[in-house]
Amino acid sequence: MDLHRVSGWSMLAGLALLPGLAVAAGKCERLVVTGSPDAPPYLWQDPQNPKQLVGASADLLQHVAAELGIKVELLYAGKRAQALDEVRSGRMDMLADAPLMAGELQSLDYIHPPLLENDYLVWTRKDSPLVYNDVQDLHGHAGALSEKSRMTSAFGTFAEQQLTLSRTANLTQAFQKLLLGEVEFVLAGRYSGMAMAQTLGMANDLIARAQPVDKPGLYLAVSHNSACNDPWLRGQLAKKMTELPASGLTETVLQRNIERWNAQQKQSVSTPKQ
Template structure:
């Protein structure tokens, strides 16, 4: 037998017997990740190191990546649109909090299921008698929502066509309008609303309804132009995302980061920019 052919078969057999070696080929050891810099408790700039992002999304991703033997660097890349541009270009590898949009499927691979689900609740003043059990109940009532909110496309269309909503620059101003009686309700995420209300000292003045009005996912999204985007990475991340809800880790991480954000707001007197 030709020695070169024999050597080739031997090498192929060796690779077959070492699946770990085969799977390691092309594996990235470090991912540069970014996201929204003003979305507590999910992501926000670290006051001690503004070049980095911290929050629940960052903590959960660090936990998952550590189990896969991958190092994560959570970097500030500017406002939401700038962060998206950095990932589209491949200068950064991944978004940690991407909303699922059809347009971005041309640029990003979304990892399913989402890292987190962001329940949007109806917030009212304590003692409000606003009747609510579904989105249609909000018709004819005045509301407010932060222009930074990212809801599902379906609910966004419904809200634009059917609801009376004032868009405010941030969640703080939406809650202020609510307490002043200028609107009857605010649409805000369960945890972002909780973080803002506590940091503003409004926790005892507001109430929520248990039924979410919308539930967009916050996805990990890998750039098509990232050198790290390969089937191994996407498959392993998807497996970890599937396991995460049953781990009980998510709720604990969210609560910890609400307290973290609240503590940071109390050190220098300021208000959330969400």
């Protein structure tokens, strides 16, 4: 046997493996992710472990990351603005629920399509005489909107100019105003509205009209300053985001997290304070 030939083939085989090894070595194995801490059923602080964020966005991201062989930690980083600052700086790698904002493109790479679409619906009392077929029917009627709502910029401009909307600190206050008859409608997300109506015991008193007025996306957004931000990660995440809607998993995960949120609220009410 020609030892020189064998060693030559061994060297060639080793060189052929190097690109693959380089990719494996460069692949990000752990992502530190954050987002809004008060946006059920998408994301909220885990009452059992307040350092962690749980919710539909967390579950879907964990599912996708597991398929890519990446470990993900969903951590609380403060209010929404603080979470954004942590990701901008690169101290955390990614936001799990970023609204698409042109001003953030200089610091974040948005993964398209979005992880979730947050349909905003018109919520009214069940006995409301309001005739609603499209958003033009809301002209001249008093409505409410939580300050935490994140509409598309186009609809936000339209609402500001064309609708009569009072801003409330949160969705709870908006729904309370609706039930008291202080406003005729509330603009709220399909699933966030569902979760809050059930939590407040208003599910039998309120109704969501079927036609969305706005459909902002909740995007995965990777920091430009993240060591994990590379073409492989962005490409794989985009591929998974494209596959998610057809999987049927999204609806299941959202419903499960509405139940989870409500169970936690009931538990916190029934648990005596020490």
